[in-house]
Amino acid sequence: MTKKEAKEITGGLSNPSKMPGKGYSLPPAECNNGNKFKDDRNSVCASCYACKGRYLFKNVQGALYRRLEAIKDVRWVEAMVTLLEDDYPYFRWHDSGDIQNMDHFSKIVEIAEKLPNHKFQIPTKEYGIVLCYIGSHEVPDNLVVRFSSPVPDKQLPVTLNHPNLALATVYSSVDKCGEDYVCPATTDRHTCDNCRFCWDNKGGVAYIQH
Numbered sequence: 493m494t495k496k497e498a499k500e501i502t503g504g505l506s507n508p509s510k511m512p513g514k515g516y517s518l519p520p521a522e523c524n525n526g527n528k529f530k531d532d533r534n535s536v537c538a539s540c541y542a543c544k545g546r547y548l549f550k551n552v553q554g555a556l557y558r559r560l561e562a563i564k565d566v567r568w569v570e571a572m573v574t575l576l577e578d579d580y581p582y583f584r585w586h587d588s589g590d591i592q593n594m595d596h597f598s599k600i601v602e603i604a605e606k607l608p609n610h611k612f613q614i615p616t617k618e619y620g621i622v623l624c625y626i627g628s629h630e631v632p633d634n635l636v637v638r639f640s641s642p643v644p645d646k647q648l649p650v651t652l653n654h655p656n657l658a659l660a661t662v663y664s665s666v667d668k669c670g671e672d673y674v675c676p677a678t679t680d681r682h683t684c685d686n687c688r689f690c691w692d693n694k695g696g697v698a699y700i701q702h
């Protein structure tokens with residue numbers, strides 16, 4: 493498969509400006525739990541950055557939905573591997589949107605397995621899908637699944653008994669972060685720069701509201 497064919501099959505990669513590599517964005521309107529949380533005005537989903545600004549442009553929305561539809565293609569895993577295998581050793585899933593279902597997550601796991609020299613991170617609020625999957629399947633070490641809290645200043649009250657699960661919380665100020673690692677892209681700069689904590693470490697990450 494050529495990279496041109498792979499791009500056509502997948503709908504292409506997204507280019508999140510803060511990240512050291514590419515991403516794969518999906519429409520936030522199709523989030524399962526996210527659409528439930530956004531009805532709570534105090535949730536992080538109620539003010540989702542992917543529901544405003546340039547994300548609302550017609551061409552951007554078209555790209556998001558093309559990627560969403562592409563996941564159903566039986567060639568999608570092979571195409572994603574083709575796009576990533578020579579570049580982008582650090583990859584973030586879903587700079588907008590989230591895991592759709594068990595089949596979608598299993599394909600993400602398969603891609604990580606096929607690219608053992610790459611590192612993947614996937615922030616998610618689809619806790620049930622992930623927990624159901626890991627109950628009977630392995631997750632490779634190069635895929636960090638980070639459970640994101642829907643409520644600012646409130647870490648998810650869960651115990652993560654799995655080596656590839658981690659937590660992410662949005663805080664209103666640095667002094668509320670406790671022992672979590674504070675994301676420098678939300679404090680003193682606007683990019684990851686040389687930080688790779690989200691990919692390399694399973695500790696909790698704190699993102700500061702801005």
